[in-house]
Every structure is written in structure tokens, then in C-alpha cells.
Amino acid sequence: METRYNLKSPAVKRLMKEAAELKDPTDHYHAQPLEDNLFEWHFTVRGPPDSDFDGGVYHGRIVLPPEYPMKPPSIILLTANGRFEVGKKICLSISGHHPETWQPSWSIRTALLAIIGFMPTKGEGAIGSLDYTPEERRALAKKSQDFCCEGCGSAMKDVLLPLKSGSDSSQADQEAKELARQISFKYGTQNPSVAPLPQPTQPAPKNTSMSPRQRRAQQQSQRRSTSPDVTQGQPPRANHTEHGGSAMLIVILTLALAALIFRRIYLANEYIFDFEL
Structure with a gap:
């Protein structure tokens, strides 16, 4: 595969490095590029424990742009799970839907842990999200173990290492939860509940040292500035009676x-x- 790509390209260098780091599967996730395409990866993640996805094994695609890691990847789930739509690019701040929040320091491993961490969260209408009932998700979690990918030929039972209860497994779970807290979930439409509140207008301070004549002049000036005849960026129109x-x-x-x-x-x-x- 190396002879097909420009080895001086930053994206190729980065992806080859990440492929070497993720070559060996873990009990929580695994990802590798396709044999004929370095910019399309297939991944498998285990459902987070103590959730509706506990026991599930979920497969998907990661499509990376030529500008990676300066631009984010697109993430697509292929296994029915009840949280993310199948075959559709999901909307996360770590995915291609929101390049403004992507950080080049993030990696494919970061994306895998983010998917695990976001699975138990609510979809709330985000692009590519679902809000199935807990019963439906648990049923899909059991069924997911029989899934076999037609694209890469991976069988879910053989992709990940057997789940163990050691410190490494607990550390991966905690890291996934922490990522879910740090990486904000981006919605397809703006959430009005987080819109900034308008600031109250503060009245102008009174100048007690002004004479009565100066106060009247200031009041007349303020009335002229708030008159409907005054438009922003234009001088006030002349008084036709006085000028006539x-x-x-x-x-x-x-x-x-x-x-x-x-x-x-x-x-x-x-x-x-x-x-x-």
C-alpha cells in the first residue's frame, strides 16, 4: 500500500502511524484502513458497560479527508444500535459535520472512544441520531454479535479481544466517559436553551453638576436621537416648518x-x- 501513496504527504504519514498504533485489537475497540484505501477505515467498538448497549459489538466506517488531520473524519455506523442511524454520517463535534470544533491533536482512537462515550447520551434530534427505547437497544445489542461486514468481511465475534475486568478495561471505559464530557455534542439545529441572554440596558448616569438650562438641552438632544425620523447611519431630517x-x-x-x-x-x-x- 505504501507505494500507492505520496509518503511525504502529512495525511499519509499520520494515517500510517495511526494504523501501526491500532494494529493490535483491544477488548474495547479496533480499527484499520482497507487494504486498497488508506483513507477509509473500518472500526469495531464494544458497547459501554452498565448501559443499554452492554454486550453489543458495533461496526462502522471512518472516511478521512485528504487534509487529515487538519480536517475531521466522517463517521458512519453499519450495525443497528438504536443510538446512531445506520449508513448515515453522524453529527459529533469530532466528526465532519463540525470542522470548526475539530482539533488536529485528535486521532482515530479519540473518535473510537468518543463513539463509546456518546452511546449512552440522548440524541435530542441531532443529525444521524436515534432515541430507541432501552428494550429495543438491548435487543439490538444481542443481535449485533452476529453482524458480519460485507465491505471488509469482519465478523464481530472475532474482531475484539475477550472482555476482561482488569485495570486496562476500566481505564478505557473512564477515558471514553471523560471524552464524552469534554467533547460537546453538536446538534443539527441550534439549541435555543443555550442561546445567550440579552443584556439589560443600563440608564445613562445623571450629571448633578449640570445647570437647568444644560439639562433641558440634553433632554432635547436625547429626544431628537430617539425620534422616528432619525435612522441609523443617516443625519436627522430637517424640520420643514422651521426651514420653510x-x-x-x-x-x-x-x-x-x-x-x-x-x-x-x-x-x-x-x-x-x-x-x-
Whole structure:
């Protein structure tokens, strides 16, 4: 497989390193790339203990982008489980639905533990989520052990190591729960219950040192600023009554001045005419 890929590619280097780290299965999870495609992995996880998925073994696909690990993978469950839809990309903050929350330090192992940790949580309408009853999930958990993947040929009974009650098993369970607490579950639509509350408007402080005349001027300024005629980003419109009266007064004064000048010219011309006679 190495000769088919550019070994200088950061994504290829990273995926080959993770494939070597996850080569040996554990009693909780296992994942490896397909023989003919380094960017598609098949994984198997065990249902978390003391939950509706206890005893279940679930299989799925992880499709990685060429920009991995800078961009997140897409996660698809193939085994019916009652928590995630089969054959559909599930919506987690660690999946391709939310690249804004993905961290390059996360890995395929992180994704596997996150799936285990999120299984007992509520779906609440997220993309690719289901909210089956506990009875239905327990029935699917028993049935999952007979699942065989047509894509990679894996049989669930043979993929994982036998479950043991040692410290390693307990540590994996605790790590999965901690990831579920740390990684926020992202919904397909915004949850209005977590929307930020509007901040109350604080009244302007009163200036007790202002004179009565200054207070009246400030109040008039505030009324003009809150007037419906004032729009954001535009100057307030002029008062038509005041401006109309001023314009009329200017016109009257201009006409009066013109008449006065005309009269004086007329009288001067008449005086000259009488003098010549």
C-alpha cells in the first residue's frame, strides 16, 4: 500500500502511524484502513458497560479527508444500535459535520472512544441520531454479535479481544466517559436553551453638576436621537416648518431690498431729467 501513496504527504504519514498504533485489537475497540484505501477505515467498538448497549459489538466506517488531520473524519455506523442511524454520517463535534470544533491533536482512537462515550447520551434530534427505547437497544445489542461486514468481511465475534475486568478495561471505559464530557455534542439545529441572554440596558448616569438650562438641552438632544425620523447611519431630517419659514423670510427681504434699490434708481433718474429741463 505504501507505494500507492505520496509518503511525504502529512495525511499519509499520520494515517500510517495511526494504523501501526491500532494494529493490535483491544477488548474495547479496533480499527484499520482497507487494504486498497488508506483513507477509509473500518472500526469495531464494544458497547459501554452498565448501559443499554452492554454486550453489543458495533461496526462502522471512518472516511478521512485528504487534509487529515487538519480536517475531521466522517463517521458512519453499519450495525443497528438504536443510538446512531445506520449508513448515515453522524453529527459529533469530532466528526465532519463540525470542522470548526475539530482539533488536529485528535486521532482515530479519540473518535473510537468518543463513539463509546456518546452511546449512552440522548440524541435530542441531532443529525444521524436515534432515541430507541432501552428494550429495543438491548435487543439490538444481542443481535449485533452476529453482524458480519460485507465491505471488509469482519465478523464481530472475532474482531475484539475477550472482555476482561482488569485495570486496562476500566481505564478505557473512564477515558471514553471523560471524552464524552469534554467533547460537546453538536446538534443539527441550534439549541435555543443555550442561546445567550440579552443584556439589560443600563440608564445613562445623571450629571448633578449640570445647570437647568444644560439639562433641558440634553433632554432635547436625547429626544431628537430617539425620534422616528432619525435612522441609523443617516443625519436627522430637517424640520420643514422651521426651514420653510426661514426661506420665505429670506425671499421677502430680498424682494424688499430689490424694490428699494429700484426706487432709488428711479428717483435719481427723475431728478436728473428735471434738472436738464
